[in-house]
Amino acid sequence: MYYKKWEKQTKLKNVNREASIQETEQQNSTDENEEPTFEEVMKLFNDCDDLEHKTFSELGIDLIYFSPLVDDKKVEDEIINSIYSSTTEEVKSWVKKKDIPEATSIKDIKDEILSGSVGIFFENKTYYYNVYGPETRGIDKSETETVIVGAHDAFVEDITTNLSLVRRRVKSSNLKAVKLKVGEVTKTYVYVLYIDGIADSDMVSEMKERISKIEVDSVYDTNMLAQLIDEVPDSLFPQYYSTELPDVVRSKLVSGKMVVLLDTSPIAISAPSSFFEFIQSPDDYNQRWLLGTGLRILRAVAIFITLSFTAMYVAVITFHYEVLPEDLLITLAESRARVPFPPLIEALLMEVTIELLREAGARLPTKIGQTIGIVGGIVIGQAAVEAGLTSNILIIAVASSAIASFVLPNYNMSNSIRIVRFFLIILAGFSGIFGIVFGVALIAIHLASLTSLKTPYLIPMSPFYWKDWVDTFIRGPYWAMKHRPIQTKTDNTEVNKMKQ
Template identity: 50%
Template sequence: MENTNDSLLLNTINTFSDCDDLTRYSLKNKQLQFLYFKSLIDKKTYEQEVLYPFESLKDDNKTVSAYLKNEQFENICTSEDITERILNGYIAIFLNQSEAYVINAFGPKTRSIKESETETTIIGSHESFIESLAMNLSLVRRRVRSPKLKVVYVSVGEISRNTVALLYIEGLVDMELLDQVKQKINDVEVDIAVDIPIFVQMIDDFPYSFMPQYITTERPDVVVSNLANGKIAGIMDNSPTAFLAPTNFFDFFHSPDDRNQRWAVGSATRVLRILAFFITLTFTAFYVAVTTFHYEMIPEALLMSLAESRNNVPFSPLLEALIMEVTIELLREAGARLPTKIGQTIGIVGGIVIGQSAVQAGLVSNTLIIVVAISAIASFVMPSYMISAALRIARFGLILLAGLLGNYGLLIGIILLLAHLSTLSNLSTPYFNPASPFHPKELVYAILRVPYGKNNRRPTQTRTKNKEDVKSLGTSEYE
């Protein structure tokens, strides 16, 4: 619906009916009227560029109109455009209710830049993203001082109209992959897009899979290192998290500390994470399979100790393991949701008091307590919380199969998991790359961190035409 000039102020006010936080201020006997949200504007900008200058002007239309012709003011002709500007932190200025101008005064209060609590590092950068899109972009721009770093804005949410900034480096990114990301975002039909971890689930290729399909990070240095590999990064306004695409399974095992330390230490740490992956996934299930069906696999000395520890336990190994795993998950969730000091107390009470009491009461064996504890500790080694949570789900499935079919069930579960990983894709690129399809040299670089300068090839998954790295420090996650 088109608006006449006389109805601009009225239509805008009607659009914001029942918005008690909308501020309406009049000057010059209502010759000038301002509309804005105090929570979205910078008070200093408002006072210095709007309030004080207009108060000092002569009380006549020619003087006011002449001042409004300055470049910081933009003439707007429709109430719909005025509404959108006000919601984006602009101040709308109405002259005699017949002319409308806006000025950008966006400046809501934001928290300061701090260290990420979910992606901590021992050495290296300690900056993390915050909820301000402009500030997050500045953290990336400071690290990539080049015009080849491109930013494309895409709007998400029919009601929220959140802005997603897609970042890529010109000449490194595959434009077809970039077009796919844009198309996926444009195809999202949702009223409100709240945060990146929720948003990436809306653009998954396989929404019913329990595996995370996009790397999410709060660290600008991680974003920059992946941009150098030809990947695409997405940052959403009001979200402290960025997503990276395309992503493969092995990306979830990489940490900034791998690059910041000597290559031997970084490689050993990555191998340790791979070992922790197998431990947290199979250790409890293997215990259930052995104690249920395969006693012959246990050394004689250990068999006597195990039989003694299970002598008074009334439950089967399967039920016993499920009880302890569920208890561990309850303690984990309780510790995460409660305040820090109380959460630490819950962990101590749950891990020591409850575990010891359960053994003394004969409800579980002390051997299982050790097995479950090792599996839980191994899950904390994962640098990505998303992959750690997914492995916990897979672990329960393997425990059930091991309790029903023994080692055969465990083997079937592992095969099904590998088959599932091999069938997944991210932006039409193989999720299990470089294991499937098999690229032996690239797989070695995904697991080990070779010395800088010894590998100058970007990963094949990004489909970049510029496959040679310039060997600059920290630019490739496969170095």
């Protein structure tokens, strides 16, 4: 009875709240279209103690701006010094000479001030002068994507700096940057980058439309943005390639793909993407093609190891011990003689322990984290074997799986593979090798059903396109890489004119 009464009151409150919000939005929409005045703008920014207000009473000029968003030196040199000790006519001449834009509505001046401009109120008119220049983090190496041979600079949280890093690498007027906003409250800037004449126009339109349709209060990071525009948001696997490296962004743009940058985020995402991109690294292209090919094959093997080693241990010990050689079977029997748990519980216990150590090492300061990972793994593993909680063979399988997961260069895909591993271990515990085969088949079917910007996720394997295999599992020589990926649907397919 009480619950029904509470539910009825809650619904009534929500209805009243929605009506109030709609009324407020209509009022704000009407107010923001009015001509801006100094009094109205100051009322808009009431209780904002970081808002600076400077007045020149003899000239009837008021300046307002947010000090954390502007370059104080520019404000002083370009605006205040130009107005100070000037006459009204000189100020008029300065405004005309600098071609300072005029705001025609309260919304215009509000958005400009919040974007790092100084609002100038002079003779019943409102102007804005952009002097954006907040403190930003310096360009440094990426913590998540290590490059051994190649450029080491990485994106930062300032979108202007990130755009400059891309522009330095792609000096072309065909590089377009479309500016959008996301977040009803934060109004965060988003840039969609593409090379006109290479990127498919329909894909560009699709990407812009998806971002424009986002209706949330705030978007905190580019990875969050990717989840909001995913075609299958409930999938474990990332459908957009994320990177912190400007060199990777350059290669994606030149190949005909789009790149999305978000202000306040050091991550860029590219689309469309395929599963096989996530086993590729920038180092592959900076070394001899045979070395690059060997590394890619090694990463493919690493995926197999991290998915199957622990699951195979559980399957063999539980159901298929007859497949083991007699000597190894005796060793396993002796190792598990004191273990009180069935293989499935034993494996899950050790896998969870490894994940706890990994997470602890990632969250702690660098030096302490490395110590926890190494010492904790050795001490806990040895203690678990001596206490009879697990076998030596399982420790080897779990450690091999954990090490193999680190081989994948993309952090998001590495996390996805780690989660899928638990799924296969559980199936192996109930159905043995048949369960593993069934699980792998389900994963393959799921991957084949995924799309990235309406393109197949497993291309060029499914659908099969042999020309793209020269840059999939192998990293072919540059003279053989003549075509852009079919996934981009570009009309400009020719990459270069190099001949063998």
